[in-house]
Amino acid sequence: MALVAARGTLLRAGVRLGTEAAACGRNGTRRSASHRVLVEPDAAAGIATIKFKNPPVNSLTLEFLTELIICLEKLENDKTFRGVILTSNSPGIFSAGLDLREMCGKNPAHYAEYWRAVQELWLKLYVSNMILVAAINGASPAGGCLMSLSCDYRVLADNPRYKVGLNETLLGIVAPFWFRDTLVNTIGHRASERALQLGLLFPPAEALQVGMVDQVVPEDQVHSTALSVITQWLAIPDHARQLTKSMMRKATTDNLIKQREADIQNFVSFISRDSIQKSLQMYIEKLKQKKS
Numbered sequence: 001m002a003l004v005a006a007r008g009t010l011l012r013a014g015v016r017l018g019t020e021a022a023a024c025g026r027n028g029t030r031r032s033a034s035h036r037v038l039v040e041p042d043a044a045a046g047i048a049t050i051k052f053k054n055p056p057v058n059s060l061t062l063e064f065l066t067e068l069i070i071c072l073e074k075l076e077n078d079k080t081f082r083g084v085i086l087t088s089n090s091p092g093i094f095s096a097g098l099d100l101r102e103m104c105g106k107n108p109a110h111y112a113e114y115w116r117a118v119q120e121l122w123l124k125l126y127v128s129n130m131i132l133v134a135a136i137n138g139a140s141p142a143g144g145c146l147m148s149l150s151c152d153y154r155v156l157a158d159n160p161r162y163k164v165g166l167n168e169t170l171l172g173i174v175a176p177f178w179f180r181d182t183l184v185n186t187i188g189h190r191a192s193e194r195a196l197q198l199g200l201l202f203p204p205a206e207a208l209q210v211g212m213v214d215q216v217v218p219e220d221q222v223h224s225t226a227l228s229v230i231t232q233w234l235a236i237p238d239h240a241r242q243l244t245k246s247m248m249r250k251a252t253t254d255n256l257i258k259q260r261e262a263d264i265q266n267f268v269s270f271i272s273r274d275s276i277q278k279s280l281q282m283y284i285e286k287l288k289q290k291k292s
């Protein structure tokens with residue numbers, strides 16, 4: 001049902017599914033999605049690289065989320081691909097997280113549709129049967145960090161500007177329980193509590209130390225390292241690895257699935273508050289002023 005809603009959004013956004021399908025094709029040549037998701041399939045290796053291409057900062061707009069969801073579903077259903085690398089087509093920014101403008105000055109129906117898409121992307125990533133490796137080649141706050149935490153392995157480029165973390169409190173908003181659970185499952189309860197309360201954004205060495213990422217490597221080795229990690233993981237029998245992944249993660253996703261509608265309602269009422277709208281507007285202004 002969520003996918004039907006997502007397809008509706010995509011069609012309203014004017015995205016042709018035929019083009020998207022071609023972008024996710026199994027042919028070994030580089031194919032370009034006409035929009036925001038670039039897929040480089042390597043059918044022989046069984047690996048596809050998804051590159052985020054939503055300038056300027058790969059923020060998760062509704063259209064971008066929808067394209068990502070459909071692309072992941074196509075790869076998941078195409079048994080050619082057993083491993084996927086998530087990375088950015090614009091080195092310097094992995095993803096700025098949720099698009100602030102999708103959460104500001106819109107109506108409740110829009111917020112509900114947007115939040116359902118955010119949930120859907122997380123569900124697709126977190127319990128994917130494929131091996132997902134994040135090749136983090138840029139800054140990755142909040143929702144960007146969530147995407148990488150939802151993967152099976154994270155490789156971060158060694159650049160002090162490339163900070164990762166769930167910084168929601170700095171915006172005056174609160175990461176929902178399933179963001180928290182994803183972080184706790186990765187770095188443990190105490191480190192998560194500190195990181196979430198303070199909205200910490202970790203530079204590479206600290207991110208490695210706390211366990212937000214599994215490896216920090218020179219910038220020009222991020223993709224090759226991700227590839228070699230996937231190759232190692234591909235050597236494990238799929239059925240055993242997939243069942244193990246499901247055993248580790250299913251309770252976390254079931255928790256959202258069983259209260260999905262309530263979570264949407266919570267989001268809509270929280271984000272619609274005047275005080276929250278003001279906080280977000282001030283944060284957007286601060287980002288603008290940073291330039292001048």
Ligand SMILES: CCCCC/C=C/C(=O)SCCNC(=O)CCNC(=O)[C@H](O)C(C)(C)COP(=O)(O)OP(=O)(O)OC[C@H]1O[C@@H](n2cnc3c(N)ncnc32)[C@H](O)[C@@H]1OP(=O)(O)O
Pocket residue numbers: 056057059093095096097098099100101139141142143144167168171173174175176267270271284287288290291
């Ligand atoms: C109950 C509610 C829970 C909701 C959970 C929320 C999760 C989230 O993901 S909230 C989003 C959190 N994201 C951030 O805090 C990141 C904010 N952005 C940045 O820190 C920086 O932009 C950067 C480090 C990602 C990149 O820096 P830089 O290369 O210097 O680029 P600019 O700051 O100049 O930004 C360019 C352009 O993009 C706009 N922009 C940045 N982030 C977002 C965003 N998340 N959504 C929408 N737009 C964003 C920024 O405002 C600039 O726009 P213009 O001024 O119009 O050029």
